[in-house]
Amino acid sequence: MNSETLNTLNSYSKNKYKYGFVTEIDDEKPRKGLNEDTIKFISQKKNEPQWMLDWRLKAYSKWKKMKEPKWANLSFPEIDYQDIYYYSAPKGFEKKPKDLSEVDPKLIETYNKLGIPLEEQKVLAGVAVDVVFDSVSVATTYKGELEKLGIIFCSIGEAIQKHPDLIKKYLGSVIPPGDHSFSALNSAVFTDGSFVYIPEGVKCPMELSTYFRINAENTGQFERTLIIADKGSYVSYLEGCTAPKRDDNQLHAANVELIALEDAEIKYSTVQNWYPGDEDGKGGIYNFVTKRGLCAGKNSKISWTQVETGSAITWKYPSCILKGDNSIGEFYSVAITNNFQQADTGTKMTHIGKNTKSKIISKGISLGKSQNTYRGEVSFLRKANKARNYTQCDSLLVGNQCGAHTVPYIDSKNNTAVIEHEASTSKINEDQLYYCRQRGLSHEEAVSLIVNGFCKQVLQELPMEFAVEAQKLVSISLEGSVG
């Protein structure tokens, strides 16, 4: 690597995070630490029925007996669960405001700054948004319009009140609280998140979107999202997230469950841009997320697309359980790590039904001193006749102090299964840079162009409205000059 390349790389790693501001707003918190009282406090704040509190407490008792999963290629100091606030809400949010006139102008200002205007006339045309600030949902747009089609799109807190049957039936049905310690933790203390139900035969006419923001200090965010697509329905859902710059690490442990019934399709896209920490590795979000989808019915389909650029630590494996015959699971991922970021991300595809298909496309880009691991498990159970998987994992190294790792597991109990696996690791190619620059592009432009090209297969899976944004985000993660 020549000196000019190194210089440019160094300038990239002075990554400026433009969402790092703090909103000065009074908030309401319980005492720090995790115990039964904390959970009761949350449940009471949310005005929850007894069965919900019982569910939480059961999860908590499981969590107490569990240890964090340790198999990931990550190193970080032990998390002190007693040093975290488990709930934080802007004051006056006992009840969710009915409309924006009741929302603190400071909050609206925050979202305007983030480029997420809450006024519907300004919202991206054709995108309904649920906005979660620390532990509460502050606004959900386009609700009325969706209701006409029988679509339920609201905060999970509201769903617990208004749709207890659906919650009782599906919450924890894909990710049991006792699955591992982070799912138990989330089940015990989850605060808000989105709930979506698409009725039979309905194709949701707009993108549904949730925007998560961590504002308060020393606060964990534990959101819970549940999406149910009934028979023959379709929905595309997108989540985005940011957090202020802080020197301490903050914990984010979300659970997302998807259920697709017969002939239904769910497309779930994530643009994850939590604060990654500074160039010396100080601060940043610990992002321990469990995402799992169940293709319950025949011919159902679940597709995960993620663009992971933020967080000090990313631990995340959006997975599909392909139970229905002919069901399809897809995972498209771009993970970019810079400075001291660590990402251990990938997917799990579990083939149970006949003729089930899965496709995994993973693109990892490592810069600075970061470590980027793809970890995947593809398994075929005994009855998964003629199931197929295609996996492609590509890693791109920029600079010579970063690492890329690929850890695929394949387990087949059915000898009719077909598995294809391709993997590549390459360094950013000096010849490509030379070629671009000989045409007059600057070194930065050239790197950004090449990396975007490398990710294109994944970026093109994003909904149109967000593909351009994601492309920009990729460039920003590389150069850090914007903002």
Added chain:
Amino acid sequence: MFLEIKDLSVKIENKNILKSLNLNINKGEVHAIMGPNGSGKSTLANVLAGKEDYEILNGRINFKDNDLFDLNIEERAQEGMFLAFQYPVEIPGVNITPFLHSAINSKRKRMNEEEIDNLSFAKLLKSKASDLGINIDMLKRSVNTGFSGGEKKRYEILQMSILNPDLAILDETDSGLDIDALKIVTDGVNKLKTNDNSFLIITHYQKLLDYIKPDYVHVMVNGSIVKSGGSEIAAEIEKDGFQKFQ
């Protein structure tokens, strides 16, 4: 003087490649450099373009009143230097249209010219492509990705005609081309030729020079130019090879 190379000595990894090389090119001239493999022809092309692997031991290069060594790769390109590569590299996922659009605008920016908008650029690209007999479908593909050898070379010439350089260096553009492709490529070059631009054509074989008539032919052996003259030299080499110059 448009391009003046004076006493240029260059080494790479402790090996001296160019040795006190001198070459002058005026506006509107076509120069050909011929020489056996390993004589340093491609090194000369890359040193002119600014590739960073080389160590300049001695000498200077002036290009359009600039000391060339003061400019980095992209600045040289923006000043109007174009290198048609011997082996154009594939850039997967990067579409040709935005790639070339950014390229032309970076040049315009340096020249304080107005940037060209999407629509006008698309029109320009289409018309240049059809001039060169390049299928419109090829413009939808990623840069050089999955192209045949001939397509890559043709695509280099397309880029050259879009960027309209003052000095175009063709590094063994004829290698690997069949006679039809060679004709398309050389036609493209001949169309571009004006009194205001210059060409430096590097080739191993005399064949190319049947199609592009050079004003000067230089024979390069072992890192220096050993003989210069008109196109009669090319004919000499065709007949007797490089033996007598070594």
